[in-house]
Amino acid sequence: MMGDLRELYQEVIFDHNRNPRNFYVMEDANRKVEGFNPLCGDRLTLYLYVQDGVIKKASFQGSGCAISTASVSLMTEMILDKTEEQTQQLFETFHKITTGKDDEVKLEELGKLQVLAGVKDYPARVKCATLAWHTLDAAIKNNAATVTTE
């Protein structure tokens, strides 16, 4: 693939796009929020099962580009067994990475999110990567309205 496109489309992204994790409707979810970017056509439904402030299960359904699909798929893995406070920290870390402020982030905090760092060079694609996280933010805050990052 053409040189610097690799920075955006890393192998982990292809992997999550082809085989999204936690891709199912969660029947017993106690949080459910829609995320929709109508201009792109990225659409997802995020399901959470939260117990005592801890995310015990996370899943999603929907369709979108490789960046948005990989982002939400990765996210559903990363937030498992995290408290709402911890996910808020992850969200902030993610936000710094995708807006090019990753020098403020300690290497150990990056973890799997590192694979999405490439989007900072593609301003039009940042909203694809952030849709999942803003939807999560709404789910944690118990906002029912559909989320958009456009």
Next chain:
Amino acid sequence: MTVVTNQQTVSSQAVRATYDVASIRSDFPILEQSVRGKPLIYLDNAATSHKPRVVIDAISHVYEHDYSNVHRGVHTLSERATAAYEGAREKVRQFVNAKSEKEIVFLRGTTEAINLVAQSYGGANIGSGDEILITAMEHHSNIVPWQMLCERSGARLTVVPINESGELIAGQFEQLLSNKTKIVALSHMSNALGTINPVAEMIALAHQYGVPVLLDGAQAMPHMSVDVQALDCDFYAFSGHKMYAPAGIGVLYGKAQFLEAMPPYQGGGDMIRQVTFEKSEYNSIPYKFEAGTPSIADTVGLGVALDYLDSVGMDQIAAHEQHLLQYATEQSEKIPGLKLIGTAENKGAILSFVLETVHPHDIGTVLDHLGVAVRAGHHCAMPVMDFFEVPATTRASFAMYNTIDEVDVLMDGLKEVIKVFG
């Protein structure tokens, strides 16, 4: 068939003997650049088109030599600016073959033109229980102004459906026309599908029911000769920026009898004859609809763009683009998993498609790395996306300056996309 040859559009400039795309390309400075290290291949012309050097120079010339406000002063500059501005109106009149220059209203673009008709004509003539007939392939700008009117007036929006090819379903239009229908508003050419509608027949049919017709000509104008008298449309709306003219200038053509009867759209300077605190007397058409200082230099630029199109010849442009479309369509059929969205028999140079396994945005990003600019998204036609049950499409839209070699780069790029994502 709605492509009408219009002898009057051939201006004093000689039509070029042969279609020389290399020479045309050299008239467009922006095309001489690289994007991400590759020569720019601009295939997003349905969104907006580039400007030839003569148009760019004309704008500079106005500001450097002839700029002042129009229809105001007695001084030389104002007279020159007014002459240039009104000269552009006459050029537009000739280009679309309107009966009178009074029927040419300068506005910001197609969207403003449709809003003007919806608010002014619609506001005065459409009420509760009336119907406004549009089609399922309209751009949002030919849906939303009518919905807003419906909300205000209690009228109802009715929609002519399309088939799997993206064509209006024959017979449905006439079925939906009734004595409740107060206006028909439809696209001459669809921006998302490329479909060219049989507008002349539809207008004739609507007129049998006494219903006026507005055509959204934003997409059609850059690609074919348009003769508003031959079509017998009552309103025709189009934008400069899609036809090699500056952004921010557009036109509403309206038959004089309609424009004269319609109330003003906005109040302000230039649209009045006399103002007292008791009452204002409105100016005659088209000035009644041109409140405020217009986009003078851009309007002059529009006139120059029309001269440029005349010098190349609209029929020659149409033939060149049809050749590109035919070649692109044939080549696209060789790409596994590619599905064309919009396969109408009568189609303009738009190739809208989806790939089975790759989202349009990923296609758009990979193509951008090859220097190829395409549009990925819903193209402001969400009901069309819903009909075809796709979230978005990738759209390559061609212009007078595109080449067969560029189509080849696009197709190679799509093969690369499939290799990477497949």
